[in-house]
Amino acid sequence: MLDIKENEPLAKHSTFGVGGNALFGIAAHTVAELQEAITFADEKKLPWRVLGGGSNLLVSDVGFPGVIIWYQNRDLLIEGNAVIAGAGAITAAVAGASVRAGLTGFEWGAGVPGTIGGAVHGNAGATGGEMKDSVVSVSVLENGEVKKYSAAECKFGYRDSVFKNLPHAIILSATLQLAHAADAAGPVAKMREVLEYRIKTQPKGVPSSGCTFKNVEIEERAVPQLRAFGVPENFLAAHRVPAGWLIEKANLKGAVQGGAKISEVHGNFMVTAPGATAADIAALIDLAKEKVAAQFGVQLHEEITRLNI
Ligand SMILES: Cc1cc2nc3c(=O)[nH]c(=O)nc-3n(C[C@H](O)[C@H](O)[C@H](O)COP(=O)(O)OP(=O)(O)OC[C@H]3O[C@@H](n4cnc5c(N)ncnc54)[C@H](O)[C@@H]3O)c2cc1C
Incomplete structure (x- = not known):
């Protein structure tokens, strides 16, 4: 029997801790339950979406006028x-x-909140690694059928995949190919390093959704202008400027809107206090886009996913 919850608060399913309710929320544990959940939505003529851990998600204050499905298959098999x-x-x-x-090869994943489904969807990455480096195939439920996407078919890009354009493709599982470490202590030390780096550079103990914006990829022709604006040479050489640096230089660290704030610790993090709304966060997003465009002539693009906002 499918576990269907009515008026499910989405704030508790989002690491920002904001947002309204979904008309229905369903936790599915098997492909059959996923199919039942979709049939339930179709019969009620309601839109449906699948979410993971909600750690990359901005949910509207009015919630979602449909069915939110969580696929909770946490199976993990390591073979060779x-x-x-x-x-x-x-x-x-x-x-x-x-x-x-x-x-x-996957030590970097230790610091990334959320689920494998969400990580595949957004080609999550950190400290030099990304899903793209290890995924060999992804199993997906699409139009009632289970299909296998090869890594090439996933069309991974910077925080991007084909799934961002396929809102009704449900990621079921991913197969990663890693390497045997020559010395077992190596991966342990690397994972510790990854976690220590995050502790040093990210806000602690406050709700957030990680990085709000993608780092800005710049074309060669924009380099002279950005150099004139004081963008450091190492960013120009990489053709990528950290969004957090741009936001900091636009003097926005600590900017507050209602219960939301641009973190003082990391300019690309927005953090929330009790009472914050999605509208507060959206207003800070607009402010950052506006100020960074005015000061540097570049456009910030959101890394977070919006739901109904
Ligand atoms: C403190 C903090 C630090 C973070 N650091 C990083 C970081 O270093 N690197 C990084 O890349 N991200 C980071 N993030 C963002 C986030 O953790 C990742 O994007 C994560 O992979 C999202 O996974 P999720 O399960 O929470 O997805 P959700 O937020 O639930 O969903 C994100 C998107 O994925 C889709 N989705 C989720 N599951 C499925 C599925 N099974 N099938 C189809 N679509 C699905 C949803 O529809 C939605 O569009 C951070 C977030 C926080 C809060």
Whole structure:
């Protein structure tokens, strides 16, 4: 029997802790339950969306006028250097298990909140690694059928994948190919390093959704102008300027709107206090876009996913 919740508060399913209710919320554990959930939405003529851990998500204050489905398959199988993880598996737990199995290549995942489904969807990445580096295939439920997408078919890009344009493709599982570490202590040390770096550079103990914007990729022709604006040479050489740096230089660290704030610790993080609304966060997003465009002539693009806002 499908577990259907009416008027499910989405704030508790989003790490920002804001947003209204979904008309219905369904936690599905099997493909059959996913199909039942979709049939439920179709019969009621309601839109539906699948979410993971809600750690990259801005939910509208009015919520979602339809059915939100969570696919909670957390299966994890490690065979040789292959890691097969259910879409509901916690990314950090998959990273930890791969390290314990003596595998290297996914240590960076230890610091990324959310699920494997969300990580595949957005080609999550950190400290030099990204899903694209390890995913060999992704199993997906699409139009009632289970299909396998090869890594090439996933069309991974910078915080991007084909799934961003396929809102009704449900990621079921991902197969990652890692490497056996020459020395088992290596991955453990690397994972520790990843976690320590995050502790040093990110706000602690406050709700957020990680980085709000993608770092800005710049074309060669924009380099002279950005150099004149004081953008450091290492960013220009990489043709990528951290959004947090641009926001900091636009003097926006600490900017407050209602219960939301641009973190003083990391300019690309927005953090919330009790009482914050999605509208507060959206206003800060607009402010950052406006000020950065005015000061540097570049456009910030959102990394976070919006739901009904
Ligand atoms: C403190 C903090 C630090 C962070 N650091 C990083 C970082 O270093 N690097 C990074 O890349 N991200 C980072 N993030 C953002 C976030 O953790 C990642 O984007 C994460 O992979 C999102 O996974 P999720 O399960 O929470 O997805 P959700 O937020 O639930 O969903 C994101 C998108 O994925 C889709 N989706 C989720 N599951 C499925 C599925 N099974 N099938 C189809 N679509 C699905 C949703 O529809 C939505 O569009 C951080 C977030 C926080 C709060």
